[in-house]
Amino acid sequence: MKKTIFIFSILIISILVLFQLSKFSIIRGESIIELVIVIVAIVFLFIGIYINKKGKRTEDDSKFSSIEASAPIINYAQIETLGLSKREYEVLCLLAEGHSNKEIASLLSVSESTIKTHVSNVYTKLDVKRRTQAIQKAKQLQILPN
DSSP states (O other), X not given: OXXXXXXXXXXXXXXXXXXXXXXXXXXXXXXXXXHHHHHHHHHHHHHHHHHHHHHHHHHHHHHHHHHHHTOOOOOHHHHHHXXXXXXXXXXXXXXXXXXXXXXXXXXXXXXXXXHHHHHHHHHHHHTOSSHHHHHHHHHHTTOSOO
């Protein structure tokens, strides 16, 4: 973290120096300084691209390693067989996380009555009557992570 702050501090100071150089070059009427500013700007561009790629690579590597280590086995064929739509499956997953209908509606940016309809459809397709039964049956069918 300290290294990142240090690098960005140097970049900001360098940009401020470049602005001052450009101001003096305009006053003096020299065009050589403008060329130096363009070269430095191109260098900063490549530094920014490099930092961006390096940051994404480490984030992606950590995401994939954690996914591979704890990748749940989900039976997608069973989801198809039950006829669950993508939205119904999303609602089922959020139910399994313990969210209420109101919270799910807020998370998915839909009305609470829409969520009630989806929950009802999930109950019908899983042939259950309660949330806990739906979650338990979904885990038995391996359509939810354990």
